[in-house]
Amino acid sequence: MALRQPKTPNVSLGAPTTPFxxxxxxxxxxxxxxxxxxxxxPLATAIGSVHIPFLTTASIIFSRLPLVNIEPTWPSxxxxxxxxxxxxxVILAGMVGAALSVAGATYQxxxxxxxxxxxxxGVAQGAALGAVIxxxxxxxxxxxxxxxxxxxxxxxxxxxxxxxxxxxxxGRMLSVTKLILAGVALGALLSAGVSYLIIMSGxxxxxxxxxxxxxFSLSQWSEVRITLPAIAVGVTIxxxxxxxxxxxxxxxxxxxxxxxxVEKLKIVLLGAATLITAAAVSFVGIIGxxxxxxxxxxxxxxxxxxxxxxxxxxxxxxxxxxGADIAARTxxxxxxxxxxxxxxACGAPFFLYLLKRRTKILF
Amino acid sequence: xxxxxTQGVTLAYGNKKVVEDITFQVMPGEIVGIVGPxxxxxxxxxxxxxxxxxxxxxxxxxxxxxxxxxxxxxLALLVGVVPQNPxxxxxxxxxxxxxxxxxxxLGLFQYEGPxxxxxxxxxxxxxxxxxxxxxxxxELSGGEIQCVVIARVLAQETEAILxxxxxxxxxxxxxxxxxDLIKGLCQKNKLAVAMALHDLNxxxxxxxxxxxxxxxxxxxxxxxxxxxxxxxxxxxxxxGNYIIAHPLSGLPVVLxxxxxxxxxGSHRR
Numbered sequence: 001m002a003l004r005q006p007k008t009p010n011v012s013l014g015a016p017t018t019p020f021x022x023x024x025x026x027x028x029x030x031x032x033x034x035x036x037x038x039x040x041x042p043l044a045t046a047i048g049s050v051h052i053p054f055l056t057t058a059s060i061i062f063s064r065l066p067l068v069n070i071e072p073t074w075p076s077x078x079x080x081x082x083x084x085x086x087x088x089x090v091i092l093a094g095m096v097g098a099a100l101s102v103a104g105a106t107y108q109x110x111x112x113x114x115x116x117x118x119x120x121x122g123v124a125q126g127a128a129l130g131a132v133i134x135x136x137x138x139x140x141x142x143x144x145x146x147x148x149x150x151x152x153x154x155x156x157x158x159x160x161x162x163x164x165x166x167x168x169x170x171g172r173m174l175s176v177t178k179l180i181l182a183g184v185a186l187g188a189l190l191s192a193g194v195s196y197l198i199i200m201s202g203x204x205x206x207x208x209x210x211x212x213x214x215x216f217s218l219s220q221w222s223e224v225r226i227t228l229p230a231i232a233v234g235v236t237i238x239x240x241x242x243x244x245x246x247x248x249x250x251x252x253x254x255x256x257x258x259x260x261x262v263e264k265l266k267i268v269l270l271g272a273a274t275l276i277t278a279a280a281v282s283f284v285g286i287i288g289x290x291x292x293x294x295x296x297x298x299x300x301x302x303x304x305x306x307x308x309x310x311x312x313x314x315x316x317x318x319x320x321x322x323g324a325d326i327a328a329r330t331x332x333x334x335x336x337x338x339x340x341x342x343x344x345a346c347g348a349p350f351f352l353y354l355l356k357r358r359t360k361i362l363f
Numbered sequence: 364x365x366x367x368x369t370q371g372v373t374l375a376y377g378n379k380k381v382v383e384d385i386t387f388q389v390m391p392g393e394i395v396g397i398v399g400p401x402x403x404x405x406x407x408x409x410x411x412x413x414x415x416x417x418x419x420x421x422x423x424x425x426x427x428x429x430x431x432x433x434x435x436x437x438l439a440l441l442v443g444v445v446p447q448n449p450x451x452x453x454x455x456x457x458x459x460x461x462x463x464x465x466x467x468x469l470g471l472f473q474y475e476g477p478x479x480x481x482x483x484x485x486x487x488x489x490x491x492x493x494x495x496x497x498x499x500x501x502e503l504s505g506g507e508i509q510c511v512v513i514a515r516v517l518a519q520e521t522e523a524i525l526x527x528x529x530x531x532x533x534x535x536x537x538x539x540x541x542x543d544l545i546k547g548l549c550q551k552n553k554l555a556v557a558m559a560l561h562d563l564n565x566x567x568x569x570x571x572x573x574x575x576x577x578x579x580x581x582x583x584x585x586x587x588x589x590x591x592x593x594x595x596x597x598x599x600x601x602x603g604n605y606i607i608a609h610p611l612s613g614l615p616v617v618l619x620x621x622x623x624x625x626x627x628g629s630h631r632r
Contacts, residue, residue: 019456019458019459019462019480112452240471240472241471243466243469246455246459246463247463247466249452249455250449250450250451250452250460251450253410253415253446254444254446254449254450256413256415256435257413257415257439257442257443257444257446258439258463258464258466258467258519259435259436259438259439259440259466259467260435260466261434261435261436299454303454304452304454304455305455305459307474
């Protein structure tokens with residue numbers, strides 16, 4: 001890089017080059033991480049209890065893309081394993097990793113609080129309560145053809161955030177501090193409910209605990225089809241407002257004086273971040289740590305500008321969670337470990353390393 | 364060109380009235396200084412002029428349009444603000460902060476273009492902050508941050524500028540440098556400038572008119588020499604000030620009569 005960098009034009013000539021080298025570095029990182037994510041998908045799909053060569057896996061996946069024509073040279077059973085069992089799981093893991101990372105970055109930015117994570121204002125606790133109630137209902141309850149657990153988790157998540165938002169409102173203003181405090185308090189209340197129900201749950205306790213720790217073991221295309229649009233819409237909305245997220249770091253008054261409609265921004269961003277968090281949590285349970293750690297890792301390496309922080313978080317979160325899921329299902333195969341254990345076990349040491357190596361915390 | 368006006372504005376935090384029945388105007392090409400003791404409501408007036416707080420009664424007008432009906436973004440194209448002791452996110456660079464001044468000029472799907480970069484760079488040169496461009500805010504002093512924020516308001520290219528204690532963190536030569544810059548831009552570009560100041564001597568020398576505020580009400584309004592008189596200062600600040608004529612400008616200069624406050628008992632001369 002340093003070798004082929006062109007000579008910097010003389011600054012006094014009035015041709016500022018100031019932000020460009022930083023911006024270029026971020027754009028290169030976005031391209032690099034995109035390629036890595038693209039390679040991770042076939043790689044993660046190739047790994048599993050039945051060994052399938054990487055090239056075969058890649059061919060099977062790419063043969064399904066439009067405009068690609070590859071003659072099948074593989075048994076159809078492999079195609080079933082790849083396309084119907086492993087691929088939805090890998091895609092779901094990538095989406096959830098992206099969603100939680102972007103939601104975490106958004107909450108941190110909106111609340112101007114480095115400790116904010118996607119579950120700060122009660123989404124996780126609400127989803128957990130909903131899911132546990134779903135677990136405790138008799139099987140086939142309500143006559144739905146599908147599992148009611150994601151539906152209940154979604155209702156719980158959105159319900160909790162709605163209550164917190166109503167509590168944090170004064171007139172037309174939404175107080176960020178009140179939002180955090182109300183979220184923490186309501187979260188504690190809901191957690192108490194979850195704990196009580198777990199104690200009372202009898203032989204269903206194993207399923208509940210497994211869900212609470214987060215897992216992709218039940219991933220299917222039907223889940224991808226529901227979560228993908230929700231996450232895509234939410235992430236797009238947040239990215240559109242990336243510059244406003246930068247401005248809100250100046251505080252609400254200065255942001256307003258620079259032309260940001262702060263109250264509108266809060267509602268839009270909270271809505272979008274909650275939507276994608278709820279969509280992620282409802283289908284795969286509570287995967288902790290990712291939402292807080294990925295944005296900070298990105299900040300430490302590439303800086304605080306949300307216009308780059310958000311896409312980089314999407315990519316890094318996707319790569320990271322796909323990787324963690326590979327570990328979760330292979331290390332103790334055939335037994336699966338909840339993926340949440342791996343996000344913490346791999347993420348925390350790496351983050352601590354970065355924290356120690358960098359002299360300044362970038363927030 | 365922009366003309367700022369307040370008509371009988373009363374401002375309150377909750378039920379506590381901070382500013383009552385203030386009427387004044389700022390014309391294009393004019394600097395109006397808002398002076399008065401601590402807690403007299405200077406900053407609150409600045410906030411009302413930028414629609415951070417809504418008047419309890421009365422109206423704030425820009426070119427005879429009620430400010431409360433102007434969308435934030437449009438308002439940010441008309442009025443730029445330098446807040447008192449601005450808090451800035453420590454991880455951003457000075458250049459990033461000044462570039463944020465371009466926000467009202469950009470659409471939702473737009474990135475800053477070469478023109479925005481150029482304007483930002485010019486604003487940094489004018490405020491002598493170009494050497495700070497790639498430094499992070501956490502590495503800057505209070506005075507440097509103040510200049511960065513002034514650069515930001517220049518990059519915003521508004522026709523009215525509000526400044527709340529713009530010289531509070533600056534050394535004596537930077538104070539003059541910044542105020543000369545603002546005065547020059549004000550006259551050249553016919554900006555309407557309102558500025559809250561503690562330093563009466565700077566206010567006298569840089570403002571075309573002064574608004575002396577006491578306990579939330581206008582005490583005196585007029586040319587600096589008419590406002591800064593021994594009698595007015597005695598009524599507003601209490602005794603303990605001494606006015607002489609500046610040897611060069613002939614304008615009034617306020618000197619504190621050292622050791623003459625209510626706390627001066629033992630060391631009083």
